[in-house]
Amino acid sequence: MTDLQQDTSLEFIASNIDILGTLLPEQLLKPQVGIVCGSGLSTLAASFRERVEVPYSSLKGFGTSTVPGHKSALAFGLLGPADGVPVVAMLGRFHAYEGHSLSTVVYPVRVMARLGVKNLIITNAAGSLDPGLPVGTIVSIRDHLALPNLTGFNPLLGPAKPQYPRFLPLSTAYSHSLRRALFHAAHQLALPASAVGEGTYAWVSGPTYESPAEGRFLRAAGASVVGMSTVPEVLAAREEGVEVCVLSLVTNFVVIPDRYRSVREEVDAELAGTPLPPSPQVEVSHEEVLAIGKEKSEVMRALVEKTIELIGKGV
Numbered sequence: 001m002t003d004l005q006q007d008t009s010l011e012f013i014a015s016n017i018d019i020l021g022t023l024l025p026e027q028l029l030k031p032q033v034g035i036v037c038g039s040g041l042s043t044l045a046a047s048f049r050e051r052v053e054v055p056y057s058s059l060k061g062f063g064t065s066t067v068p069g070h071k072s073a074l075a076f077g078l079l080g081p082a083d084g085v086p087v088v089a090m091l092g093r094f095h096a097y098e099g100h101s102l103s104t105v106v107y108p109v110r111v112m113a114r115l116g117v118k119n120l121i122i123t124n125a126a127g128s129l130d131p132g133l134p135v136g137t138i139v140s141i142r143d144h145l146a147l148p149n150l151t152g153f154n155p156l157l158g159p160a161k162p163q164y165p166r167f168l169p170l171s172t173a174y175s176h177s178l179r180r181a182l183f184h185a186a187h188q189l190a191l192p193a194s195a196v197g198e199g200t201y202a203w204v205s206g207p208t209y210e211s212p213a214e215g216r217f218l219r220a221a222g223a224s225v226v227g228m229s230t231v232p233e234v235l236a237a238r239e240e241g242v243e244v245c246v247l248s249l250v251t252n253f254v255v256i257p258d259r260y261r262s263v264r265e266e267v268d269a270e271l272a273g274t275p276l277p278p279s280p281q282v283e284v285s286h287e288e289v290l291a292i293g294k295e296k297s298e299v300m301r302a303l304v305e306k307t308i309e310l311i312g313k314g315v
């Protein structure tokens with residue numbers, strides 16, 4: 001772990017606001033919408049106007065993202081028509097599997113909230129557990145299943161703080177109104193219905209991809225997609241009073257064979273002179289995850305931008 005407990009005191013975070021005050025023009029200093037860019041999705045900030053990038057290294061309390069496809073900077077800019085909505089994007093996030101403490105993982109979300117962000121769009125790359133959500137589908141997350149949270153690995157563990165609720169409800173964690181804005185945006189962009197699905201995100205710690213039995217378990221438990229991020233950020237955002245919308249890009253199927261081929265059957269059939277067809281050996285890789293992110297970056301960007309435009313219009 002890089003630290004045990006990140007300093008999230010108002011004073012410490014405010015020191016970043018002072019630093020940003022020296023780096024940003026006035027019109028970018030109070031972003032209304034935040035974006036977290038998932039693996040391979042940093043291009044979500046490609047069309048920010050008046051864009052200014054601030055490396056995490058020039059800010060206090062930020063870690064360094066060590067995962068390929070994740071930069072380590074905040075991008076500030078304007079999005080949408082006319083004067084534009086001030087926005088901030090995390091180009092690169094922190095994952096617990098990199099060795100970051102959960103308080104470091106969620107720290108940028110807390111900074112965004114203090115800067116004035118009211119709505120946060122969190123993106124990620126995820127594996128599909130549902131044949132109805134093929135590779136390339138964008139999934140609007142409506143709920144989560146977080147085994148680490150249920151077993152004592154939760155970013156909100158710790159002494160009560162007067163500015164936060166002690167017992168945070170999660171039944172409305174995924175904003176109904178932001179999800180409505182997202183589906184209105186998908187309609188306005190004339191995306192086919194199959195391009196954007198809905199589902200439940202299972203958070204696992206990683207860094208291993210799921211074994212077939214783990215995939216079957218998560219699917220039986222009600223998850224639609226699985227990934228190694230996002231839920232800690234959702235919890236911190238909700239604790240800060242920020243509305244949250246999560247988009248998972250399906251980059252691969254989690255291998256869930258209905259039935260394992262028996263190797264005994266395979267060998268017996270071979271020796272009897274009636275060999276079975278070769279059994280498929282499928283493996284997911286981060287390179288494949290990044291490649292799908294690249295392929296879908298334009299549609300993800302268009303969807304996020306249109307959603308932000310509609311949020312600004314109160315749709």
Ligand SMILES: O=P(O)(O)O[C@@H]1C[C@H](O)[C@@H](CO)O1
Binds near residue numbers: 037
């Ligand atoms: O940051 P995200 O959740 O988009 O990244 C996913 C999960 C792992 O970090 C990585 C695995 O390929 O991609």
